[in-house]
Amino acid sequence: MRVGDVLRLRSVEGSEIVAGNEFTERLVTGVNVMEVPDIINWVKKGELLITSGYSYKDDPASFAEVIPKLAAKGVAAIGIKRKRYFEKIPKVVIDAAKKSRMVLIELDEKVVFSSVVKEMMTEIVSSEYHALTILQDRVNQLSEMLVQGDGIAKFLEQLSDLLSNPIVLIKENEEHLLFGIKEDELQKVGLSTRLSDYMADGRQGFFTMDADETRYRIYAHAIMHKSEQLAELLVLEVNKEITNEDMFLLHQITYMIGLELISETIRTRTEMRYVEQVIQDWIMGKMENSSNLRIRAEVCGIKIDDSRHYRVLLFHMETQNNQEVRYMINRFQKNLRMTEDIYLTPLDDTIAAVVSEENYQNCIERILEEGSYILGKNRLSLCIGGESSKNYDLSESYKEAVQIYRICDKRGKYQELNYFDDIGIYALLYEIPVDKKMDKFLNRYLTPLIQYDKEHESNLFETLKTYIGCQGNKKLTAERMFTHYNTISYRLERIHQILNMDIEDGKVRFEIQLAILLYEMYL
DSSP states (O other): OBHHHHTTSGGGTTOEEEEOGGGTTOBOOEEEEOOSTTGGGTOOTTEEEEEOOGGGTTOHHHHHHHHHHHHHTTOOEEEEETTTSOSSOOHHHHHHHHHTTOEEEEEOTTOOHHHHHHHHHHHHHHHHHHHHHHHHHHHHHHHHHHHTTOOHHHHHHHHHHHHTSOEEEEETTSOEEEESSOHHHHHHHTOGGGHHHHHHHTOOEEEEEEETTEEEEEEEEEEEETTEEEEEEEEEOSSSOOOHHHHHHHHHHHHHHHHHHHHHHHHHHHHHHHHHHHHHHHHTTOOOSHHHHHHHHHHTTOOOOTTOOEEEEEEEOSOOSHHHHHHHHHHHHHHHOOOSSEEEEEETTEEEEEEESTTHHHHHHHHHHHHHHHHTTSOOEEEEOOOOSBTTBOHHHHHHHHHHHHHHHHHTOOOSEEOHHHHTTHHHHTTSOOSHHHHHHHHHHTHHHHHHHHHHTOOHHHHHHHHHHTTTOHHHHHHHTTOOHHHHHHHHHHHHHHHTSOTTSHHHHHHHHHHHHHHHHHO
């Protein structure tokens, strides 16, 4: 009940408010009788204190000094009975109540304290029972929505209506759902650009944010499952004050939200696994024909156009453990969506994409743009297989993309777009088995130099590599290494002695160049 409701009780008939009339909406949660000087140690927030003033009958100023302390403790109001020990409430006490923003009630001389306590407690218990009944009805109403399978979106929309305030649900992967507020309005509050902070902070309770010279009060409640935080629920105090009843309702239903989020995640992951399996089989060439591809794809909501041609792309990212790949593909799938042009699936430690040849350029631009947004400074590189002649068999395009990926990975060199034609002779070198024959070949042309450099801290291998790259031109080699011509000549002579071969000979230089390429790929 509110302070204003107290004056309507039969047990306080004839009483009146003499201070704090503007605070009559203050909530009263209990009643206490004040007849001892140390009452300050026993009061509780929200109580109405009633007294005859006996303890301060000879010293009203001391009574006035206690009032600010009672206000600080959260006392809702004070009732003083007149014509018992005070003919009228002393002015010093009234002034102290006004200054402390305390509601002060002058109780009629006929008021019986025991009757006030009995009637007030009856009203409070009745009010609380009524509030609990309404709360239980709301919880039942929301529970029924989940039981009927209406989903989390409708559940939260109804919750926003019950709270008469907008709410934001921030999920684990930083996705956020809005109810009762638009994205541009959310941005004004300053929440939209900072949503990821709230999951990290695990905020609980009230906090404030300033935007457009307005202070917004926000109530945060973490959605937990065991010890794991699944989401954060934010209630924005825009339309009305967030009450204790609202917070209690949130406390009751957040467990249900957590269960629904887990259930939704399991359903989504199950559906996505099937979608991804279809795409992987498509990439690997496991579809028997176009009809088989179309039927399997339609079952999981993918529409394949028989007239289109496709090719396979593999993503290369700086972050490549399984957990990060799963996170990345979730972000790509959420933002790119599954269309007739782009289909994504995790594949080993990377992401594979099937793109439509008819809209190829637009697909590439969309993927690179999204990659820049998701990865930030970590550049996304694409290894692109050739166009497939059969729309149901992408195995050749996939093998080509894998070959490009592995060769670029071996070399540690990626362009933004990597095609088969770009890797040149490395495509042939990649097919050479790493065995004793290769070791023997490298030992003949390079290993003695590399060993010599380690033992003498020299630079013969790099000199030979630069010399071969300059087509045997000593002057150009000296310029590129910022070294004197005579020094280069000396080093080349030393190389000739160590390898015991004529590096001026074109055939020998070719064989050395081949050894350098193999060394860079495999060692």
